[in-house]
Amino acid sequence: xxxxxxxxxxxxxxxxxxQKAPAKVKARSQKAMxxxxxxxxxxxxxxxxxxxxxxxxxxxxxxxxxSLKPLxxxxxxxxxFIPENGSFQAYFDMWxxxxxxxxxxxxxxxxxxxxxxxxxxxxxxxxxxxxxxEFTGAGVMLGAFLAVNMFSGAVLLIPLFRLMRSLGLxxxxxxxxxxxxxxxxxxxxxxxxxxxxxxxxxxDEAAWADGASRxxxxxxxxxxxxxxxIVVISIMxxxxxxxxxxxxxxxxxxxxxxxxxxxxxxxxxxxQEVLWNELMAASFVGILPVxxxxxxLQRYLVAGLTAxxxxx
Amino acid sequence: MTRSxxxxxxxxxxxxxxxxxILAIVAYPLFDTIVLSFxxxxxxxxYDFIGWENYERIFSAGNxxxxxxxxxxxxxxxxxxxxxxxxxxxxxxxxxxxxxTVFRILTMPPWVVPMAIGIFMWGWMYNGQFGMISGLxxxxxxxxxxxxxxxxxNTAFWATIVTDVWIGVPMVTIYLLAxxxxxxxxxxxAAWTDGAGRWYRFRRVTLPxxxxxxxxxxxxxxxxxxxxxxxxxxxxxxxxxxxTTTMIIDTYRTAIGSFRYGEGAARAVVICIFVSLFCxxxxxxxxxxxxxxxx
Numbered sequence: 323x324x325x326x327x328x329x330x331x332x333x334x335x336x337x338x339x340x341q342k343a344p345a346k347v348k349a350r351s352q353k354a355m356x357x358x359x360x361x362x363x364x365x366x367x368x369x370x371x372x373x374x375x376x377x378x379x380x381x382x383x384x385x386x387x388x389s390l391k392p393l394x395x396x397x398x399x400x401x402x403f404i405p406e407n408g409s410f411q412a413y414f415d416m417w418x419x420x421x422x423x424x425x426x427x428x429x430x431x432x433x434x435x436x437x438x439x440x441x442x443x444x445x446x447x448x449x450x451x452x453x454x455x456e457f458t459g460a461g462v463m464l465g466a467f468l469a470v471n472m473f474s475g476a477v478l479l480i481p482l483f484r485l486m487r488s489l490g491l492x493x494x495x496x497x498x499x500x501x502x503x504x505x506x507x508x509x510x511x512x513x514x515x516x517x518x519x520x521x522x523x524x525x526d527e528a529a530w531a532d533g534a535s536r537x538x539x540x541x542x543x544x545x546x547x548x549x550x551x552i553v554v555i556s557i558m559x560x561x562x563x564x565x566x567x568x569x570x571x572x573x574x575x576x577x578x579x580x581x582x583x584x585x586x587x588x589x590x591x592x593x594q595e596v597l598w599n600e601l602m603a604a605s606f607v608g609i610l611p612v613x614x615x616x617x618x619l620q621r622y623l624v625a626g627l628t629a630x631x632x633x634x
Numbered sequence: 635m636t637r638s639x640x641x642x643x644x645x646x647x648x649x650x651x652x653x654x655x656i657l658a659i660v661a662y663p664l665f666d667t668i669v670l671s672f673x674x675x676x677x678x679x680x681y682d683f684i685g686w687e688n689y690e691r692i693f694s695a696g697n698x699x700x701x702x703x704x705x706x707x708x709x710x711x712x713x714x715x716x717x718x719x720x721x722x723x724x725x726x727x728x729x730x731x732x733x734x735t736v737f738r739i740l741t742m743p744p745w746v747v748p749m750a751i752g753i754f755m756w757g758w759m760y761n762g763q764f765g766m767i768s769g770l771x772x773x774x775x776x777x778x779x780x781x782x783x784x785x786x787x788n789t790a791f792w793a794t795i796v797t798d799v800w801i802g803v804p805m806v807t808i809y810l811l812a813x814x815x816x817x818x819x820x821x822x823x824a825a826w827t828d829g830a831g832r833w834y835r836f837r838r839v840t841l842p843x844x845x846x847x848x849x850x851x852x853x854x855x856x857x858x859x860x861x862x863x864x865x866x867x868x869x870x871x872x873x874x875x876x877x878t879t880t881m882i883i884d885t886y887r888t889a890i891g892s893f894r895y896g897e898g899a900a901r902a903v904v905i906c907i908f909v910s911l912f913c914x915x916x917x918x919x920x921x922x923x924x925x926x927x928x929x
Contacts, residue, residue, distance in 0.1 A: 359729075359731070363832075364731060367726060367729045367731055368731065370722065370726045371726050371727070371731075371737055374719070374722065374723045374726060374741075375737065375740055375741070377719070377800065377803075378740065378741055378743070378744060378800070378803065378804065379740060379743070380759075380766075381744075381752060381755035381756055381759060381800070382743060382755070384755065384758070384759055384766045385755040385758075388758060396764060397763075397764055398764070400769070400772065400773065401764065401765075401766070401768070401769020401770065401772065401773060402769075403766070403769075403770065403773075430748070443651070444651045444652045444655055445652065447648035447649070447651065447652075448648060448649050448651070448652035448653075450648055451644075451645040451646075451648035451649045452649075454645070455641055455642065455644070455645035457641075457642040457645050457646070460645075463649065463653075465917065467652070467656065469913055470656055470660050471857075472857050472909050472910075472912065472913045472916075473660065473664070473861075473906065473909060474858075474861035474863065474882070476861060476863040476882045476885070476886065477667075477861065477882065477885070477902050477905050477906060477909070478660065478663040478664060478667060478902070479885075479886065479889065479890065479902075480666075480667065480670060480889045480890075480895050480898050480899055480902065481662070481663035481664075481666035481667050481670065481899075482659070482663050483890070484666065484895075485658075485659075485662070485663060485666075500659060501659055503655075503659075504655060504656060504659035504660055505660075507652060507655065507656065508656075511652065536641075536644045537644075540648075561746050564746075564748060565745070565746060565747065565748050565749055566748075566749060567748065568748070568749060568750045568864045569863055569864065569867075573890055583748060583751070584748045584749070584750030584751060585750070587750070587751070587754060598758050601754060602754075602755070602758075605751045605754065605755070608748070608751065609743075609747045609748065609751060612746050612747060613743065613746075613747075615746075616739060616742050616743070616746050617739055620735075620738070620739050620742070623742065623746070623808075624738075624808055624812065
């Protein structure tokens with residue numbers, strides 16, 4: 323990776339206000355000169371952004387409008403974008419159509435939370451080892467971890483299925499948690515390592531000189547300082563676990579009570595006509611919490627995404 | 635024991651949980667895939683080694699090369715569109731206009747929402763009789779009959795690509811946006827002082843400095859797209875008549891769908907070989923790029 327992009331990721335990875343503030347002031351002073359757009363440039367930029375956001379948001383807008391339409395109106399022609407006498411009825415009916423819906427939403431959060439805790443417990447020591455200690459084979463090991471990222475769970479599905487079966491974990495939460503966590507560990511190691519490398523080495527050495535053990539140094543000196551980085555990887559891991567829970571849940575679990583939301587939503591399919599309005603309503607209730615999260619934690623997400631994309 | 639030796643031991647100790655975990659959940663299954671690919675494993679508990687038979691079968695069946703080619707075509711268009719739309723998005727969101735922060739937040743939903751849910755929404759939009767896209771095309775008089783996108787091979791192929799692009803664009807956009815913002819402002823000032831116009835600055839300052847980030851991102855999204863499963867499985871399950879069957883879908887159908895684990899493993903091994911090749915290219919490229927910068 324280039325020095326430029328690396329410094330970009332590092333400066334965004336801190337995501338700290340004190341770094342952003344001077345940049346903003348500087349940008350403002352230059353804006354008067356370089357960034358002055360003519361009126362047609364402004365129109366062009368907004369038109370471009372509008373087009374881009376329509377593509378990104380269209381399914382959400384349509385999904386929301388569908389959730390407001392009664393089923394009879396959904397299955398009628400000609401197509402009407404705006405619901406006529408739309409109501410929030412589907413948001414009440416859905417709990418009856420798929421009785422386990424509440425449980426599915428809970429499962430999604432439960433599985434993602436356990437994955438996040440496991441990943442942090444495994445990643446923090448590993449990232450510290452890669453950030454601080456130079457031992458033979460460190461580079462190769464780091465490379466091997468990163469290569470894991472390149473293989474998806476879908477390719478390894480057959481042996482994973484056999485593994486889960488022989489461990490007796492099929493149709494349990496663990497069948498979704500254990501493989502789910504594995505594919506989130508490598509990028510988190512990379513991300514936290516980048517963060518830890520910026521904590522001055524002198525702190526470790528000072529603690530060592532004062533007679534602190536290595537483990538004590540990690541727990542009492544490094545961990546508190548690494549907290550912002552740990553927060554970033556927690557959010558990234560949670561979002562990753564939350565967004566990608568499908569294939570393992572589809573293949574390794576057939577018990578309704580353990581299904582996370584994406585698979586649980588199939589409950590709306592197995593009837594004569596798919597209850598699209600309730601399906602969309604259920605989706606919106608399920609994704610509302612993450613939507614709130616991205617508004618408030620947007621900066622951490624950007625930091626995690628830019629540093630998380632593997633670079634060397 | 636010297637200090638450096640104990641440090642190494644301590645570091646290895648710290649790495650132990652992560653290493654064991656990855657060995658058990660990724661490395662062992664990878665090894666098991668290779669072993670299985672030489673057996674006739676199926677639902678029954680025992681199986682025999684049958685040598686290269688699985689490989690001979692999948693390559694002589696004829697449609698496997700077709701699947702490989704289709705996977706590459708699908709991946710190529712998907713990655714190309716992601717990069718084009720993502721670059722445009724990043725450049726637009728980098729423009730200093732009011733509302734920047736809000737626009738950036740609005741870019742993220744497809745990436746943070748459970749993939750399956752976004753795909754369900756697309757599935758309904760592609761519906762021929764009642765879906766939005768076909769409906770709007772008819773409302774605006776661009777078509778006079780319903781167009782069920784997922785029912786024809788040709789349209790289903792592109793429909794799955796568009797959905798894949800939709801899911802991948804936010805990540806590309808935000809990553810490239812960060813790269814754009816890391817370009818030193820002085821360069822623009824210098825060019826501006828020399829009288830360079832906006833378009834000239836974009837072509838001669840922005841684009842060249844974006845190339846490394848764009849290359850990294852396209853290789854990363856190449857690997858992710860190549861492994862894409864959820865989208866095609868939910869939308870078409872590989873159909874109609876195999877026109878959206880990529881290698882991953884093909885493997886899943888053979889192994890989980892018809893319980894031919896051995897043959898499925900052989901197909902998975904072929905995927906792993908391609909992915910490893912991409913990996914090598916990626917690590918090479920990344921090393922080359924960082925060297926180029928030092929010089």
